[in-house]
Amino acid sequence: EDKVVQSPLSLVVHEGDTVTLNCSYEVTNFRSLLWYKQEKKAPTFLFMLTSSGIEKKSGRLSSILDKKELFSILNITATQTGDSAVYLCAVARIAGTASKLTFGTGTRLQVTL
Protein backbone atom coordinates (compact mmCIF):
# COMPACT_ATOMS: atom_id res chain seq x y z
CA GLU A 1 0.00 0.00 0.00
CA ASP A 2 1.26 3.49 -0.86
CA LYS A 3 2.57 5.43 2.10
CA VAL A 4 3.52 9.10 2.50
CA VAL A 5 4.74 10.14 5.95
CA GLN A 6 5.36 13.71 6.99
CA SER A 7 7.22 14.97 10.03
CA PRO A 8 6.91 16.71 12.31
CA LEU A 9 3.12 16.68 12.60
CA SER A 10 3.18 20.21 13.98
CA LEU A 11 5.69 22.91 14.65
CA VAL A 12 5.68 26.28 16.39
CA VAL A 13 8.50 28.71 15.56
CA HIS A 14 9.25 32.38 16.00
CA GLU A 15 9.22 34.79 13.11
CA GLY A 16 12.63 34.80 11.43
CA ASP A 17 13.43 31.17 12.22
CA THR A 18 14.30 28.62 9.54
CA VAL A 19 12.25 25.43 9.37
CA THR A 20 12.71 22.09 7.63
CA LEU A 21 9.72 19.90 6.87
CA ASN A 22 10.22 16.24 6.00
CA CYS A 23 8.38 13.85 3.71
CA SER A 24 9.21 10.18 3.17
CA TYR A 25 7.37 7.86 0.82
CA GLU A 26 6.87 4.29 -0.30
CA VAL A 27 4.99 4.32 -3.58
CA THR A 28 4.93 2.06 -6.63
CA ASN A 29 5.21 3.67 -10.06
CA PHE A 30 6.54 6.92 -8.59
CA ARG A 31 6.53 9.85 -10.98
CA SER A 32 6.88 13.09 -8.99
CA LEU A 33 6.65 14.58 -5.52
CA LEU A 34 4.61 17.72 -4.92
CA TRP A 35 4.40 20.21 -2.06
CA TYR A 36 1.28 22.22 -1.29
CA LYS A 37 0.41 24.91 1.26
CA GLN A 38 -3.09 24.75 2.73
CA GLU A 39 -4.27 27.73 4.75
CA LYS A 40 -8.03 27.45 4.92
CA LYS A 41 -9.36 25.43 2.06
CA ALA A 42 -7.62 25.14 -1.29
CA PRO A 43 -4.15 23.56 -1.24
CA THR A 44 -1.89 25.95 -3.12
CA PHE A 45 0.76 24.42 -5.37
CA LEU A 46 4.36 25.15 -4.29
CA PHE A 47 6.72 22.76 -6.06
CA MET A 48 6.88 19.63 -8.15
CA LEU A 49 10.09 17.58 -7.98
CA THR A 50 10.88 14.82 -10.39
CA SER A 51 14.67 14.48 -10.36
CA SER A 52 16.95 13.75 -7.42
CA GLY A 53 19.34 16.36 -6.09
CA ILE A 54 17.99 19.35 -8.01
CA GLU A 55 16.87 22.07 -5.62
CA LYS A 56 13.80 24.07 -6.52
CA LYS A 57 13.52 27.58 -5.06
CA SER A 58 10.81 30.16 -4.83
CA GLY A 59 11.65 33.14 -2.66
CA ARG A 60 12.24 31.92 0.89
CA LEU A 61 11.05 28.40 0.09
CA SER A 62 13.17 25.62 -1.34
CA SER A 63 12.81 21.89 -1.74
CA ILE A 64 14.86 18.91 -2.80
CA LEU A 65 14.14 15.27 -3.58
CA ASP A 66 16.22 12.15 -2.86
CA LYS A 67 14.86 9.28 -4.93
CA LYS A 68 17.38 6.81 -3.56
CA GLU A 69 16.42 7.38 0.07
CA LEU A 70 12.78 8.13 -0.85
CA PHE A 71 12.36 11.46 0.87
CA SER A 72 12.03 15.17 0.30
CA ILE A 73 12.51 18.25 2.45
CA LEU A 74 10.89 21.64 2.28
CA ASN A 75 12.87 24.52 3.77
CA ILE A 76 11.45 27.88 4.72
CA THR A 77 13.95 30.57 5.71
CA ALA A 78 13.22 33.81 7.58
CA THR A 79 9.71 32.61 8.41
CA GLN A 80 6.85 35.10 8.56
CA THR A 81 3.43 34.86 10.20
CA GLY A 82 1.95 34.47 6.72
CA ASP A 83 3.77 31.15 6.42
CA SER A 84 1.46 29.68 9.07
CA ALA A 85 -0.41 26.87 7.35
CA VAL A 86 -0.56 23.13 6.84
CA TYR A 87 2.10 21.93 4.40
CA LEU A 88 1.09 18.87 2.43
CA CYS A 89 3.42 16.48 0.64
CA ALA A 90 1.95 14.39 -2.17
CA VAL A 91 3.41 11.74 -4.43
CA ALA A 92 2.18 11.39 -8.00
CA ARG A 93 2.08 7.94 -9.44
CA ILE A 94 0.46 6.12 -12.29
CA ALA A 95 -2.50 3.97 -11.20
CA GLY A 96 -3.87 2.25 -14.30
CA THR A 97 -4.45 5.18 -16.63
CA ALA A 98 -4.80 7.78 -13.87
CA SER A 99 -2.20 10.20 -12.52
CA LYS A 100 -3.01 9.86 -8.85
CA LEU A 101 -1.79 11.96 -5.92
CA THR A 102 -1.30 10.25 -2.55
CA PHE A 103 -0.99 12.74 0.29
CA GLY A 104 0.61 12.70 3.70
CA THR A 105 -1.32 14.01 6.69
CA GLY A 106 0.53 17.31 6.58
CA THR A 107 2.73 19.37 8.88
CA ARG A 108 0.97 22.20 10.71
CA LEU A 109 3.32 25.18 10.97
CA GLN A 110 2.57 28.08 13.28
CA VAL A 111 4.82 31.15 13.13
CA THR A 112 4.54 33.45 16.13
CA LEU A 113 5.75 37.02 16.62
Place this chain on the structure above:
Amino acid sequence: DAGVTQSPTHLIKTRGQHVTLRCSPISGHKSVSWYQQVLGQGPQFIFQYYEKEERGRGNFPDRFSARQFPNYSSELNVNALLLGDSALYLCASSSDRGRGSVSYEQYFGPGTRLTVT
Protein backbone atom coordinates in the same frame (compact mmCIF):
# COMPACT_ATOMS: atom_id res chain seq x y z
CA ASP B 1 -7.55 33.80 -15.63
CA ALA B 2 -9.89 32.14 -13.16
CA GLY B 3 -8.58 29.21 -11.19
CA VAL B 4 -10.53 26.09 -10.37
CA THR B 5 -14.02 26.94 -9.16
CA GLN B 6 -16.33 24.79 -7.08
CA SER B 7 -19.92 25.10 -5.94
CA PRO B 8 -21.51 25.23 -3.52
CA THR B 9 -19.10 26.47 -0.85
CA HIS B 10 -20.94 24.84 2.01
CA LEU B 11 -23.68 22.25 2.18
CA ILE B 12 -25.62 20.64 5.01
CA LYS B 13 -27.48 17.41 4.32
CA THR B 14 -29.11 14.72 6.41
CA ARG B 15 -28.27 11.04 6.39
CA GLY B 16 -29.70 9.14 3.44
CA GLN B 17 -29.93 12.18 1.18
CA HIS B 18 -28.13 12.68 -2.10
CA VAL B 19 -25.68 15.49 -2.97
CA THR B 20 -24.18 16.89 -6.18
CA LEU B 21 -20.98 18.93 -6.12
CA ARG B 22 -19.73 20.89 -9.10
CA CYS B 23 -16.33 21.88 -10.42
CA SER B 24 -15.02 23.94 -13.30
CA PRO B 25 -11.36 23.43 -14.18
CA ILE B 26 -8.80 26.01 -15.20
CA SER B 27 -9.42 27.12 -18.78
CA GLY B 28 -7.60 24.78 -21.15
CA HIS B 29 -7.32 21.94 -18.64
CA LYS B 30 -9.00 18.74 -19.73
CA SER B 31 -8.58 16.65 -16.60
CA VAL B 32 -10.43 16.89 -13.30
CA SER B 33 -9.73 14.91 -10.15
CA TRP B 34 -11.82 14.70 -7.00
CA TYR B 35 -10.48 14.30 -3.47
CA GLN B 36 -12.05 13.93 -0.05
CA GLN B 37 -10.32 15.59 2.90
CA VAL B 38 -11.43 14.64 6.37
CA LEU B 39 -10.42 16.97 9.20
CA GLY B 40 -6.81 16.45 10.21
CA GLN B 41 -5.96 14.26 7.23
CA GLY B 42 -4.52 14.78 3.79
CA PRO B 43 -6.81 14.66 0.74
CA GLN B 44 -7.76 11.19 -0.46
CA PHE B 45 -8.20 10.39 -4.16
CA ILE B 46 -11.74 9.61 -5.31
CA PHE B 47 -11.81 9.94 -9.12
CA GLN B 48 -9.92 11.26 -12.10
CA TYR B 49 -11.57 12.18 -15.40
CA TYR B 50 -9.92 13.08 -18.67
CA GLU B 51 -11.76 13.99 -21.85
CA LYS B 52 -15.04 12.84 -20.27
CA GLU B 53 -13.73 9.37 -19.47
CA GLU B 54 -13.00 7.97 -16.03
CA ARG B 55 -9.26 7.40 -15.75
CA GLY B 56 -9.11 6.13 -12.21
CA ARG B 57 -11.06 5.53 -9.06
CA GLY B 58 -9.93 5.45 -5.45
CA ASN B 59 -11.10 3.17 -2.68
CA PHE B 60 -14.60 4.61 -2.29
CA PRO B 61 -17.97 2.81 -2.34
CA ASP B 62 -20.31 2.81 -5.34
CA ARG B 63 -22.39 5.51 -3.64
CA PHE B 64 -19.78 7.88 -5.07
CA SER B 65 -20.01 8.62 -8.77
CA ALA B 66 -18.85 11.38 -11.07
CA ARG B 67 -18.96 12.55 -14.62
CA GLN B 68 -17.27 15.10 -16.84
CA PHE B 69 -19.05 17.23 -19.41
CA PRO B 70 -17.95 18.33 -22.90
CA ASN B 71 -16.79 21.69 -21.49
CA TYR B 72 -14.57 19.71 -19.02
CA SER B 73 -16.55 20.72 -15.96
CA SER B 74 -17.40 17.89 -13.61
CA GLU B 75 -19.94 16.74 -11.05
CA LEU B 76 -19.40 14.50 -8.05
CA ASN B 77 -22.49 12.69 -6.80
CA VAL B 78 -22.85 10.96 -3.47
CA ASN B 79 -25.95 8.87 -2.71
CA ALA B 80 -27.31 7.62 0.61
CA LEU B 81 -25.18 10.00 2.63
CA LEU B 82 -23.57 8.76 5.84
CA LEU B 83 -22.25 10.81 8.74
CA GLY B 84 -18.75 9.73 7.71
CA ASP B 85 -19.14 11.49 4.37
CA SER B 86 -18.77 14.82 6.18
CA ALA B 87 -15.59 16.31 4.74
CA LEU B 88 -14.07 18.93 2.47
CA TYR B 89 -14.42 17.83 -1.15
CA LEU B 90 -11.68 19.18 -3.36
CA CYS B 91 -11.54 19.33 -7.10
CA ALA B 92 -8.23 19.62 -8.92
CA SER B 93 -7.52 20.27 -12.57
CA SER B 94 -4.49 19.42 -14.62
CA SER B 95 -3.35 20.01 -18.15
CA ASP B 96 -2.72 17.63 -21.00
CA ARG B 97 0.86 16.40 -21.46
CA GLY B 98 0.03 15.10 -24.91
CA ARG B 99 -0.64 11.57 -26.21
CA GLY B 100 -3.54 11.26 -23.81
CA SER B 101 -1.48 11.60 -20.66
CA VAL B 102 -2.24 14.01 -17.84
CA SER B 103 0.21 16.33 -16.10
CA TYR B 104 1.13 15.38 -12.55
CA GLU B 105 0.75 19.03 -11.46
CA GLN B 106 -2.74 19.41 -10.06
CA TYR B 107 -4.29 22.75 -9.10
CA PHE B 108 -6.98 22.72 -6.47
CA GLY B 109 -10.21 24.63 -6.09
CA PRO B 110 -11.46 26.07 -2.79
CA GLY B 111 -13.51 22.98 -2.01
CA THR B 112 -17.04 22.26 -0.87
CA ARG B 113 -17.53 21.70 2.85
CA LEU B 114 -20.18 18.98 3.25
CA THR B 115 -21.74 18.38 6.63
CA VAL B 116 -24.02 15.36 7.06
CA THR B 117 -26.26 15.40 10.13
